[in-house]
Amino acid sequence: MKTRLLPKRTALLTGTILLSLGASVCVPSFAQDKPDRPPWAQPGTTQPHPQGDPSDLPQPVQAPLPPQEKQESPAARGTIKVNVNLVNVLVSVLDDQNRPAPNLPVDAFQIFEEGVRQKIDIFESETKQPLDLALMVDASLSAHKEIVFEREAASHFIKQVLRPGDRLGVFYFDEQVTQIGAFSDNVANLQDAVRRIPDGAGTSIYDAVLLGSKALEKRNSDRRRVIIMITDAGETTSRTDFETARKAAVRAGILLYTIVIRPVKNENGRNTAGEHALTTITEMTGGAMFFPDSAPELAAIFDQIDRELRTQYRLAYYPNPHGTPNSYRTIEVKVLPGYTARHRTTYLSGPQ
Secondary structure, three states: OOOOOOOEEEEEOOOOOOOOOOOOOOOOOOOOOOOOOOOOOOOOOOOOOOEOOOOOOOOOOOOOOOOOOOOHHHHHHHOEEEEEEOOOEEEEOOOOOOOOOOOOOOHEEEEEEEEEEEOEEEOOOOOOOOEEEEEEEEEOOOHHHHHHHHHHHHHHHHHHOOOOEEEEEEEEEOOOEEEEEEEEHHHHHHHHHOOOOOOOOOOOHHHHHHHHHHHHOOOOOOEEEEEEEEEEEOOOOOOOOHHHHHHHHHHHOOOEEEOOOOOOOOOHHOOOHHHHHHHHHHHHHOOOOEEOOHHHHHHHHHHHHHHHHOOOEEEEOOOOOOOOOOEEEEEEEOOOOOOOOOOEEEEEEOOO
């Protein structure tokens, strides 16, 4: 197994209340329409209706209202704004037998940004941050052979992983990406959504990563954001490219767990471009890749992911020195000998 920006704190040196207006992001079905695509890869004319509480589903994009003109007070002219970005890093620690290693002290960790050691300002040996999970199932014809195992294993995982405060949404993807189950903790409804995933054609992996990341990014920032993707990794029909998908995942601060069910074991007999791309994004986010030899192994893999999510460490720091705004910054976490640490290796810095 190969082995989020975060809350931004703004300190005002003089008393000023700043109001901001924002816009919601819509994450509906992502349809492709390319004239050079074969008929089987063209999007359908109707979309399945997502299930669950409609208020949880993505809403149409609303344009931001124009800023209100107002007279600047003398006090406001002297205001200095200092933006301090707290960087959160979720760390999965494994022992020499590849088992989760809980209860290590803060002294067991060192964290570096761009090679410079950072002061750990927040440490949780077993983070209590609730989970927002996007379960994304490949519905393409190439993955259809194992769809029954996928559905049943995913249904078991939903019941097992959800704890009070957690929310999970169900998506499927083929030549487009569709949310079929709204984010909720209603196990029965979510399991029903998984079992209603239809057969499809084409595989839009980059679109799935992009839209899954955007769906999670619009939710509260004080939660862990996780995508769990089950796919054959045979990328064929995405409109989004690799770099756009990767940047969306990094910006949203997600953890990507990828389960690749390979219909053909030999690399010479299958499309490996999507597989290699998913490996890169997964490792960059601090998630993990799984390559089961058979679909029945999914249950054990889901168990492993669940244990890991429940034993994650949370480290957070204020970067010193600050990096260039809107740039990728590298992160490295070191842990005591005998253990290995897996974590996101980069984040996108915000405005200073």
